[in-house]
Amino acid sequence: MSGYNFAYLDEQTKRMIRRAILKALAIPGYQVPFASREMPMPYGWGTGGVQVSAAVLTPEDRFKVIDQGADDTTNAVSIRRFFERTAGIATTTATRDATVIQTRHRIPEEPLREGQILVYQVPIPEPLRFLEPRESETRKMHSLAEYGLMHVKLYEDISRHGHIATTYAYPVKVEERYVMDPSPIPKFDNPKLSDCAAIQLFGAGREQRIYALPPYTTVASLDFDDHPFDPSRADHPCGLCGSVETYLDEVIMDDAGGRMFVCSDTDHCETRQNAGYRGKDAG
Amino acid sequence: MRTENLSGGFTDPSVQSAHAFRAVMEAMARPGTIHDIAGAEPPAPLSRAAGAVLLTLCDTETPVHLAGATDCDAVRTWLAFHTGAPLSGPSHCMLAVGEWGALAPLSSYPVGTSEYPDRSATLIVECAELAASGATLRGPGIRETARLSLPDTEAFRTNRAHFPLGLDFIFTSGSQLAALPRTTEVS
Ligand SMILES: [Zn+2]
Numbered sequence: 001m002s003g004y005n006f007a008y009l010d011e012q013t014k015r016m017i018r019r020a021i022l023k024a025l026a027i028p029g030y031q032v033p034f035a036s037r038e039m040p041m042p043y044g045w046g047t048g049g050v051q052v053s054a055a056v057l058t059p060e061d062r063f064k065v066i067d068q069g070a071d072d073t074t075n076a077v078s079i080r081r082f083f084e085r086t087a088g089i090a091t092t093t094a095t096r097d098a099t100v101i102q103t104r105h106r107i108p109e110e111p112l113r114e115g116q117i118l119v120y121q122v123p124i125p126e127p128l129r130f131l132e133p134r135e136s137e138t139r140k141m142h143s144l145a146e147y148g149l150m151h152v153k154l155y156e157d158i159s160r161h162g163h164i165a166t167t168y169a170y171p172v173k174v175e176e177r178y179v180m181d182p183s184p185i186p187k188f189d190n191p192k193l194s195d196c197a198a199i200q201l202f203g204a205g206r207e208q209r210i211y212a213l214p215p216y217t218t219v220a221s222l223d224f225d226d227h228p229f230d231p232s233r234a235d236h237p238c239g240l241c242g243s244v245e246t247y248l249d250e251v252i253m254d255d256a257g258g259r260m261f262v263c264s265d266t267d268h269c270e271t272r273q274n275a276g277y278r279g280k281d282a283g
Numbered sequence: 284m285r286t287e288n289l290s291g292g293f294t295d296p297s298v299q300s301a302h303a304f305r306a307v308m309e310a311m312a313r314p315g316t317i318h319d320i321a322g323a324e325p326p327a328p329l330s331r332a333a334g335a336v337l338l339t340l341c342d343t344e345t346p347v348h349l350a351g352a353t354d355c356d357a358v359r360t361w362l363a364f365h366t367g368a369p370l371s372g373p374s375h376c377m378l379a380v381g382e383w384g385a386l387a388p389l390s391s392y393p394v395g396t397s398e399y400p401d402r403s404a405t406l407i408v409e410c411a412e413l414a415a416s417g418a419t420l421r422g423p424g425i426r427e428t429a430r431l432s433l434p435d436t437e438a439f440r441t442n443r444a445h446f447p448l449g450l451d452f453i454f455t456s457g458s459q460l461a462a463l464p465r466t467t468e469v470s
Binding site for chain 1: 311344405446464
């Protein structure tokens with residue numbers, strides 16, 4: 001590890017990120033600006049999440065990285081190796097053994113506990129961006145809690161499709177104050193954001209924003225009285241572990257176009273299979 | 284400048300500040316919980332906990348207000364040597380440190396603006412002791428309720444009423460700390 005700063009970033013940068021994290025925890029759902037640094041990986045690889053992880057990790061941590069539920073994608077493996085090399089920390093794929101989990105696009109199925117930290121990689125932190133491209137305007141809308149446009153957009157979905165069509169990055173309201181982008185997790189995961197025992201931190205590198213949810217924070221998915229929020233789930237059990245409660249990916253099994261539905265959270269699915277649960281496609 | 288003021292910093296800054304930050308973050312994320320924090324040996328009257336918080340969060344970009352007895356040569360020299368933080372009055376500080384009475388009035392500190400509520404001061408309040416008793420706390424970070432020995436209740440209620448603007452507090456005593464963000468309801 002000699003020749004590196006612990007967890008790559010220099011101390012001054014970590015201090016700046018740490019100060020931003022504390023203010024983010026004090027104002028849940030509000031996006032704190034920070035001076036994002038160049039990281040030795042492309043922006044699409046979660047440089048915001050990596051910087052937040054670098055600011056919170058200690059040598060005693062056990063670190064897990066998931067990419068769309070899986071621990072073994074190129075992105076997840078390279079981020080895990082990056083911290084093994086620069087922070088000398090232990091890594092794991094088991095959700096229950098991890099103290100810090102960096103994620104792209106999923107919340108683990110297993111309920112998180114006190115003492116754990118979930119770090120989200122965020123591409124676009126501003127939930128109002130697609131309605132209003134000007135930062136000065138979205139900042140004003142947040143300051144006035146003026147979220148009518150967002151409701152209009154969701155209601156247009158209902159008139160057009162009969163339901164709210166947004167399935168990823170479904171906007172939430174935090175403690176009845178700030179509207180927040182939960183990062184591109186499936187809306188199936190939205191209920192897990194609320195009243196979570198772990199600390200949730202969100203880092204957007206290119207857009208230079210950090211925001212946070214302290215444990216046991218109330219997070220409500222935006223909806224309407226006559227169209228309540230529906231987390232929705234594919235109507236199948238997992239082909240490998242038989243779970244009827246998890247978020248599923250549809251995978252192609254063979255050249256003949258055979259398909260099966262399997263848990264997107266590979267650690268959760270393997271843990272269930274090891275405990276003896278079997279789905280109809282399990283060998 | 285006396286050399287004793289140059290000791291008492293982190294001996295392994297990267298790792299000690301990582302540990303110290305986790306204690307501060309856990310405290311701020313879970314109002315009312317009390318955490319150990321180590322690594323700093325600041326000059327009197329600063330507690331070890333207050334010293335560690337300053338070393339972890341301060342640098343040349345963070346104006347610090349030293350209130351009351353903390354505004355002494357020994358502390359000024361120690362803080363300048365280890366952090367380079369400029370000193371300021373309460374109205375322009377990012378962090379302030381001192382006993383509760385010396386930090387008053389709270390209306391002197393920046394509470395942020397409606398567009399940038401994060402541009403607000405964090406007050407490090409030196410306390411005789413910290414205990415999980417006294418005021419009842421509710422809000423984000425707290426499952427149902429928590430208890431914490433606080434130097435006041437009305438001041439924190441007033442602070443809460445201005446959310447999302449407001450001050451955030453870190454309470455230090457010996458080698459322990461707790462915190463109270465602006466979201467916490469105190470009764
Ligand atoms: Zn499964």
